[in-house]
Amino acid sequence: MKKVSIKEKKIKWLAVLTAIFFILLSLAIIIILFQNVFYKDKIYPGIKIGGLELGGKTKKQVFVLLEQYTQKFSQEGIVFSAENNSGKIKRVRISPVIISPQDPDLSREILNFNAKETLEKLYSAGRQGNFYERLGEILNNLIFNKKEQIIYHLDKNELDKILKDNFKNFESPAINAALEIKNQIFEISLEKEGIAFDYKKGLADLENNINNLIYQPVELKTIIEAPKITKIEGEKYLEQAYQMTGLDPFKLTYKENWWLLRNPKEFLNLKLSKEGKIYLGLDQDKFSAFLQNIAKDLDLEPKDAEFEMKDGKVISFKPSKTGVKLNIEKSIDKIEEDLIKLKKEESEMIIEEKEPKISIAEINNLGIQGLIGAGMSNFSGSPQNRRHNIKTGAEKLNGVLIKPGEEFSLNGALGKIGPDEGFLPELVIKGNRTVPEYGGGLCQIGTTAFRVALNTGLPITERRPHSYRVSYYEPAGMDATIYNPHPDLRFINDTPAHILFLTRIEGDELTFEFWGTNDERKIEVTKPIISNIKKPGPARYLESETLKPGEIKMIERAHDGADAEFTRTVIYSAPEKEKLEETWTSRYKPWQAVYLIPKTSTTSEKIIKE
Incomplete structure (x- = not known):
């Protein structure tokens, strides 16, 4: 018998392995070719969203499925239900769009889906990368299945606020033990356990439903809310409270001015520190209201310098003036320290100086030589509160200085938006409630600021x-x-000097101007091209408890959807700086009309469990 040498064995095994390799390679090529031919314009097998198998479906079929799912939210809303401790069930249907009948600036989406981008993601699975990467992904999806999710954006913070606002009267919040005074005698009230809803879990359940293409009401689970201050703990502070009876009246001071706090014991209460420790302090709400009355006499707004510029110099002006503002929160902390802990007879309140935005001394030293850009918008037809807010917002921006190299934030410059800052509310519809909200008119500010930044070449x-x-x-x-x-509007001052932000209103025209140093850059902005106009879907109807039977009220007009595009070119005078060419695109969704209709017993959102 002929012996087979080790070398011949190696050659034989090499041939076998080579044959196996080419067989496998051939199979792989066959799989890829089969997939490319049979699944042309189709989703590869093994791709799922939730329990829905999408493999083998055409792009059009999948898009229809996704659209059908997202339309449920548009037509039926986001539905939450909860049961209180009396056995009553409340159901709230929340529109994915916050609607403001008076001001479109406050109308915004809290839930939106991107079916087109989702479809592209599903279709691209197994079609990207080199041959081996594609083959590996196809085989992996076939064997293990690939679970994808629909692409969407959910404003959880806003939805959390809407839920709390709609269900707050259905909860029984925990009540802390409190210090009370009756006929000059201090008592500690009894604490009470509460029942609240687990909004965090409710939002997580909603997201889980969306990720699995499930549309169904989300049930809010109840949680027991324990009081943070008990009567037993509170009684330890009765003796300290009685020690305060000799400090009457107490004097609050600022420079040569003073105010008497009569009966300071009336303001005492049990409080919690940031660390959760109980202490005897001044009731935050009651004492804040007391200090608010002092602030009305004390607070002074800063006044900016008024001036005209000619040839880069100030030619006439009224001088600036520093303002003052009572810091209520810090003052309460200090007064508590002086009155309760240190047993003083008076306390100086915390007063903060507010510097004006513009001082004449600055202007002529910052290289501000002339007008370098302007932007305008028109707000004709705006209701009264919207006009007021536009004026208030413009005044807050007038005189702002933007440093060279600084990234300017419009939200940052406007600061807090509320009644204390002079803004007026507009009514918006959130869930089953119509509530006041601040911020109307400020998108007029945002749009005008965008245009001045565009036209300045920033x-x-x-x-x-x-x-x-x-x-x-x-x-x-x-x-x-x-x-x-x-969202915010942000831009960078890439000019060689400070930019002075000036605003003015003439009739219905809002104008923003940037004054600074002209560095000879050339800016060209084309007119927008409008395309892809789409008609809105059928009108949506919301139930209202304020309308009489037979009444109907339009609160949102229908808007066509469209795409808009324009270009901006900035050519810099500095040779080392490359020309900027950019295209700005905007996609506007078709917006259905919205009507209010009377709520009937058959459509009631409040259900009594039998």
Whole structure:
């Protein structure tokens, strides 16, 4: 018998392995070719969203499925239900869009889906990368299945606020033990356990439903809310409270001015520190209200210098004036320390100086030589509160100085938006409730600021268009929506000097001007091109408890959807700086009309469990 040498064995095994390799390679090529031919314009097998198998379906079929799912939210809303401790069930149907009948600036989406991007993600699975990467992904999906999710954005913070506002009267919040005084005698009231709803879990359940393409009401679970201060703990502070009876009256001071606090014991209560420790202090709400009355006499707004510029110099002006403001929160902390802990007879309140934005001394030393850009918008037809807010917002920006190299934030410059800052509310519809909200008119500010930054040739680092076309911001495509903290409008001062932000209103025209140093850059902004116009879907009807039978009220007009596009070119005088060419695109969704109709017993959102 002929012996087979080791070398011959190696050659034989090499041939076998080579044959296996080519067989496997051939199989792989066959699989890829089969997939490319049979699944042309189809999703590869093994791709799922939730329990829905999408493999083998055409792009059009999958898009229809995704659209059918997302339309449920548009038509039926986001539905939450909860049961209180009396056995009553309340159901709230929340529109995925916050609607403001008076001001489109406050209308915004809290839930939106991107079916097109989802479809592209599903279709690209197994079609990207080199041959081996594609083969590996196809085999992996076939064997293990690939679970994808629909692409969407949910404003959880806003939805959390809406839920709490709609269900707060259905909860029984925990009540802390409190210090009370009756006929000059201190008592500690009894604490009470509460029942609240687990909003965090409710939001997580909603997201889980969306990720699995499930549309169904989300049930809010109840949680026991324990009081943080008990009567037993509170009684330890009765003796300390009685020690305060000799400190009457107590004097509050600021420079040569003073105010008497009569009966300071009336303001005493049990409080919790940031660390959760109980202490005897001044009731935050009652004492804040007391200090608010002092602030009315004390607070002074700063006054900016008024001036005119000619040839880069100030030619006439009124001098600036520093303002003062009572810091109520810090003052309460200090008064508590002086009155309760140190047993003093008086306490100096915390008063903060507010410097004006513009002082004449600064202007002529900052290289501000002339006008370098302007932007305008028209707000004709705006209701009274919207006009007021536009004026208030413009005044807050007038005189702001932007340093060279600084990234300017419009939300940051506007600061807090509320009644204390002079803004007026507008009514918005959130769930089953119509509630006042601040911020109306500020997108007029955002749009005008976007336009002045465009026309000045500044790099814009953050901007978001509105969800739908608004008449105040025509031409479409050159608008910017803002809402603190985001979306924001941000841009960089890349000029060699400070920029002075000046604002003015003439009739229905809002104008923003940037004054600074002209570095000879050339800016060209084209007119927007409007395309892809889409008609809105059928009108949506919301139930209202304020309308009589047979009444119907339009609160939101229908808007066509469209795409808008324009270009901006910036040519810099500095040879080392490359020309900037950019295209700005905006996609406006078709926006259905919304009507209020009377709520009937058959459509009631409140259900009594039998």
